[in-house]
Amino acid sequence: MLDGIRIVEFEGLGPAPFAAMTLADLGADVIVIHRKGGPPNPGQPDRSLLDRGKRSIELDLKDPDDRETALRIVAGSDALIEGFRQGVMEKLGLGPEACHARKPSLVYGRMTGWGQDGPLASVAGHDLNYIGLSGALWYGSAPEEAPLTPATLVGDIGGGAMYLVAGLLAGLLKARVSGSGTVVDAAIYDGSAHMMNLLMSLRQSGNLSEIRGESLLDGPHWSRTYRCSDGGYISVQCLEPKFYRLFLDHLGLAEDAEFARQFDRTLWPRLTRRLSAIFGQKTRAHWADLFAGSDACVAPVLSPEEAMSHPANQHRRTWQEAEGALQAAPAPRFDGQLAHPKPAPQRGEHSDEIRAEFSAAP
DSSP: OOTTOEEEEEOOSTHHHHHHHHHHHTTOEEEEEEETTSOSSTTOOSSOGGGTTOEEEEEOTTSHHHHHHHHHHHHTOSEEEEOOOTTHHHHTTOSHHHHHHHOTTOEEEEEESSOSSSTTTTSOOOHHHHHHHHTTTTTSSOTTSOOOOOTTIIIIIIIIIHHHHHHHHHHHHHHHHHOOOEEEEEEHHHHHHHHTHHHHHHHTTTOOOSSTTOSTTTSSTTEEEEEOTTSOEEEEEOOSHHHHHHHHHHHTOTTOTTTTOTTOGGGHHHHHHHHHHHHTTSOHHHHHHHHTTSSSOEEEOOOHHHHHHSHHHHHHOOEEEETTEEEEOOSSOBTTBOOOOOOOOOTTTTHHHHHHHHTTOO
16 A cells, blocks of 8 residues: 555664564555664564564664665655654754755654653653553453553554554645645553543543443443453453343343343442453453454453464464464455565665665765
């Protein structure tokens, strides 16, 4: 889908390389500029899953000749991705002004936690800090428990990488029409807060409370996970009454007067305890088999390895073994076709090729 689009990525951590990987999955020619001398953190491999489908060149950005090579690559690219702290690229002579001087139509993508300005712009942080301050972590727990969300998914990936991808694609469309580039300021703080708008819309109908466990999606007995007798978990989220009725039918609870009052908030804690006792009597496999193929909105909670062997994955082949690593296939799909993960390069694998390609660039 992005054939003919070239992205230059300056090696970083987390959401920036994930965004670049997503664009490579979509067909863009992504050139990642790796640091000379190895990975930035000890213990990192020389070949990263997040570099799949990219070409790699190693450069020392503090060296004038290597910096000039980087600028030549920038001049031959449609977009740029960097995830450094505020001001680092400017100090290297690779900030938006310098890069737009070489390529006026360049879409310059900046991935940070707090954004390019504001009182926290120069302060260190990580995924949990950004979503904690943005409000996105607030509902990430059961009542009386500490907030906990799936690591990186809400912040680094959801609020960060995917918003950077959307910003870059929007910028590329604008550049094609106007010939003018732009700077995309993608902050995890902003993106994770924006993701909350779906929940905030529930406030208009009185279905979102600031007290965890009292809202439409985090309080009911029909919207949570339950521990099974073997230590596995089952997920339940039968919001619509017609699906809730099917859920009760499968459990033999269709005639239960308490369970019939689906939206009675005073009963939610008691009914949660009753379901906990019920699901705790049988294994996860038992419950998965009982609800398999139904519209009761019940599914087992699987690890990635278990998900790979599930019948749904046998058909979709979303999880795959490639390059000796378990990884998910590119998404979304176009015209129903499955795209397979492309190999990740060794650091600097394409250095000679890329230097030759851009040796005569302006």
